[in-house]
Amino acid sequence: MLTKLNPEQLSAVTSSLGHTLVLAGAGSGKTSVLVSRMAWLVQTQGFAPESILAVTFTNKAAGEMKQRLQSILGQSLNELWVGTFHGLCHRLLRRHHVLAHLNEGFQILDADDQARLIKQVIQSKQLDEQLWPIKAVQSYINNQKEEGMRAKHVMATSYGPEKTYLALYTAYEKSCEKLGVVDFAELMLRCCELLRDNPQLLQHYHSKFRAILVDEFQDTNSIQYTWIRLLSAGHASVMVVGDDDQSIYGWRGAKIENIQQFERDFPETQLIRLEQNYRSTATILEAANALISHNVSRMGKALWTEGQTGNKILLYGSFNELDEARYVVDKITAMISEGQSLDAIACLYRSNAQSRVLEEALIRQGLAYRIYGGVRFFERAEIKDAMAYLRLSLNPLDDLAFERIVNVPTRGIGEKSLEQLREHIASHGGTLWEALQFLLNKPSAFTSRASTALRAFQSLMLNLQKIVNDGDALEMQLAQVIEHSGLLRHFMNMKTEAGFARVENLKEWVSAAKQFRYEATKEEHLSWANAFIAHVALESGDMQVDADTPAVHLMTIHAAKGLEFPVVFMVGVEEGVFPSRGAIGDEKKLEEERRLCYVGMTRAKAQLVMTYAEVRRLYGREESHRPSRFLKELPETLLNVVRGYDTMKKGPSKLIAPVPYKIGQKVTHASFGEGIILAYEGGGAHLTVQVRFQNVGTKWLVVAYANLA
DNA sequence: CCCAAGGTATTTTTT
DNA sequence: ATACCTTGGG
Secondary structure, three states: OHHHOOHHHHHHHOOOOOOEEEEEOOOOOHHHHHHHHHHHHHHHHOOOHHHEEEEEOOHHHHHHHHHHHHHHHOOOOOOOEEEEHHHHHHHHHHHOOOOOOOOOOOEEEOHHHHHHHHHHHHHHOOOOOOOOOHHHHHHHHHHHHHOOOOHHHHHHHOOOHHHHHHHHHHHHHHHHHHHOEEEHHHHHHHHHHHHHHOHHHHHHHHHHOOEEEEOOHHHOOHHHHHHHHHHHOOOOEEEEEEOHHHOOOHHHOOOOHHHHHHHHHOOOOEEEEEOEOOOOOHHHHHHHHHHHOOOOOOOOOOOEOOOOOOOOEEEEEEEEHHHHHHHHHHHHHHHHHOOOOHHHEEEEEOOHHHHHHHHHHHHHHOOOEEEOOOOOHHHOHHHHHHHHHHHHHHOOOOHHHHHHHOOOOOOOOOHHHHHHHHHHHHHHOOOHHHHHHHHHHOOOOOOHHHHHHHHHHHHHHHHHHHHHOOOOOHHHHHHHHHHHOOHHHHHHHHOOHHHHHHHHHHHHHHHHHHHOOOOOOHHHOOOHHHHHHHHHHHOHHHOOOOOOOOOEEEEEHHHHOOOOEEEEEEOOOEOEEOOEHHHOOOHHHHHHHHHHHHHHHOOEEEEEEEEEEEEEEEOOEEEEOOEOHHHHOOOHHHEEEOOOOOOOOOOOOOOOOOOOOOOOOEEEEOOOEEEEEEEEEOOHHHOEEEEEEOOOEEEEEEHHHHOOO
């Protein structure tokens, strides 16, 4: 295992049992180092696997790490503490729910649920949603929690508008308490408090965890850092791995400074740099290095490779986004015909909205593609509806679930009836479900019409309660949920494409339950259905689209972090798009954008293609953009400029010899007939033009041979 | 209570 | 362009 490592990797893997900070550049083999370190601890240092705590950012990364570790150790390990921050905190909170002041079946609120609850809180305070937007309140609350601040801690410093935010935060905390739910940030915060307030418990985990490893350390936030410090305050050996140049989540609270802070807080930290890149060609690496060197706040690191120089970076300047998409698709088609696999190719963009044009172009060309990101499976409205039925059946006190599905599909229960239920709660306390039972027993509480509708809902829920408690297999229960709730019928009746897709999703939901394996230990004795709910909240991204057929990968650059592809197209590299409009004029944000560009470029192994459009239709408006400043930061010698470039601030480019053709110009070819020049590439004897012919389609021609008229 | 028309906002996203 | 959400008429 150790023989495959380079000297730096080896020194990281076998570094002392003190603390280690590994600055691992892109493609420098950091995952191997982490896994090897764990294996080394077990095999040569006598560490029990369950005495190691390893934290990652995504479930996918955690899964990979587990698998690689198990295959090195040659055994399947049942009590491995490898997971995401949130997943591990969840585990601790379940185990110690009493000490954490949570009820046994506490549920997790995802971002969407959280927004709904916040909306209710805003409304209950009679505040104007325009003045106090849900999203603003939500990020206020989450930011506070991520800084470790409860509402009572902020109180002293409150003034002005913050006073209202604080009041909302307080009310929100109360609602969560009442509902027995915990949001994502709360998982971290509550877990920190659990450890901090229970010295014996902390002591227990101090002696349990002898080694702590953290991946993607540059993206940890304050509360996560606090958590690591708490758990490591005993005698654990801590190793954190990160790359300050790849920190791209500052906008959601990640603190790169944690890297510097680490050296201060953890005495005698050994610093190891992994700078040898095993992924990209020298050309790509040199360009990426040149780009990132424009950032001022860096710890400093220079990636190098023993690999080939490789192809130059292609830079294509298009007129508009359609032209850009067309160029990308043509290029892909050419690569495919040269034997490249579709799977080897990725198109990366700054924002999701940019995917549509690419998709359309790919469809037109008949190329398979797979899109990552967007609305994930368990976040789809119909799935969340089905989940809400399940939740309410298991826990009739779940008001959030109640509100969500009481009239979905519509069954004649409107705002008026709900208002009556809420009023009853306001004066008598309790939950919506309890209020419903009570008021239905009171004659004349509702109009006969409302009463009928409510009774129907009541008996539906009673029926579902029986079903989810009857001990059948989970998927059988779920099948009945979508059947009896009327969800299935509702979408079926729509008879539209969208409706049909939703029916498919609901069926998929049932079969997802079949695949679900509940591996938690007995301590956290949750029912299967309850475990399923927690699993879905924490790992909603896990249901990946079928990876069987080869397809071009489409995703945001953020989503591409940690991945690599032989060929990478980076599109929309324009001022206002990338760097995004909001970042322009803000040095800190610009540096993060530059890091994002760096991350995108370093995904490419062999060929990098960057494109920009002079005019782009965005949000329904046509905007003209200059090529991104990032392009100007790349050494010209590494670029193969296909067109444009003269629109860049650098002034008229010396890169391209004057071209005898204009874009849009009509030309005639001896055998292909009449066509229009779409683009050109290269120069001098290699000058090639792309011509769209009226009859034979679009072709690339070498001007020197084509004999165009 | 239901649906359809109109107004508004819109980087990036895991958990 | 569009998706989402609120609002007003049937």
